[in-house]
Amino acid sequence: MKKYVIYTRVSTDEQGKSGLGLAAQERDIELFLTSFSKMPYEVIGRFQDVLSGRSDDRPQLTRALKLARSTGAELLVAKLDRLSRKVSFIAALMDDKAVRLRVASMPFADKFQLHIYAALAEQERTFISERTKAALKVAKANGKHLGGLRDKTMKRNAAVQAKANSEAEKVMKVIGPLRQSGATLASIAATLNETGIPTSRGGTWTPTQVSRVLERAA
Structure with missing residues (x-):
């Protein structure tokens, strides 16, 4: 029987945003389980952190990973950025032979594809941050x-x-x-x-x- 350990994460400023809230994550995970998972399956644990994805110190994720490693279950997340916003963190996790990762919103993605996606997402966030800083600088220069x-x-x-x-x-x-x-x-x-x-x-x-x-x- 296929086994899963489910991990979700929300931060205070993200809970109300579409696609990032807890209900949205649970919806995507349920869709994966009913439409893309091998049958039968069993969810042997559910863990949730409420803090920023920039932090690697997440006690519930640590517990989820420990359970996944000890049982051979797949760690299931709704979106890759719910696991972490840092490509280095995700890459290190993918190198862990005792961890099998599954992302509900990308049900057929392998480790290589997930790594590429994480790198591109981090690059995009960096660009958006720099673009925002540049826009604020121009606005300030114009006397706003x-x-x-x-x-x-x-x-x-x-x-x-x-x-x-x-x-x-x-x-x-x-x-x-x-x-x-x-x-x-x-x-x-x-x-x-x-x-x-x-x-x-x-x-x-x-x-x-x-x-x-x-x-x-x-």
């Missing part, structure tokens, strides 16, 4: 006051986040137990609509909105 605008934007975003977190906390009292009992996102949305619980904007619930609440609460 970046600090004040940034402060106002941050305060506004903080207020929006606080309101969203408060509303998510309330509705999680309903969503949480339903999700833990195995209910799908669609069935949870239907239950909320049937009971007359509105969304934060007074509308009807969809599976996507339920997913966002779960990500925010993670």
Whole structure:
């Protein structure tokens, strides 16, 4: 029987972004297991860290790797950058003969392809960082006051986040137990609509909105 150890990672500033939140990772992993994995399979462990991908000191990843090495199970992640944003870290892990890595969003990729992808992703992030710095330098040279605008934007975003977190906390009292009992996102949305619980904007619930609440609460 195929065995998997599942590892997910979220950081505070990533939880609300599409494709990076916990619910999105779980969705991709479930899609891989049901559509691309050999049958039958068994998930023998689930581990999650809540911190930046730039840090290599991740206690839950350490536990996941230890279990994978001792059992021969494959380490399954949703996306390669959930494992690490550093190509050196990923390369070192791929050189470990006791670790077998599987990426849900690239179900047929081998070690060589994953290594190339990690290198290209790191190169792209470096370019984006330099491009942002250059744009800020030009804006400053043209007399734009970046600090004040940034402060106002941050305060506004903080207020929006606080309101969203408060509303998510309330509705999680309903969503949480339903999700833990195995209910799908669609069935949870239907239950909320049937009971007359509105969304934060007074509308009807969809599976996507339920997913966002779960990500925010993670």
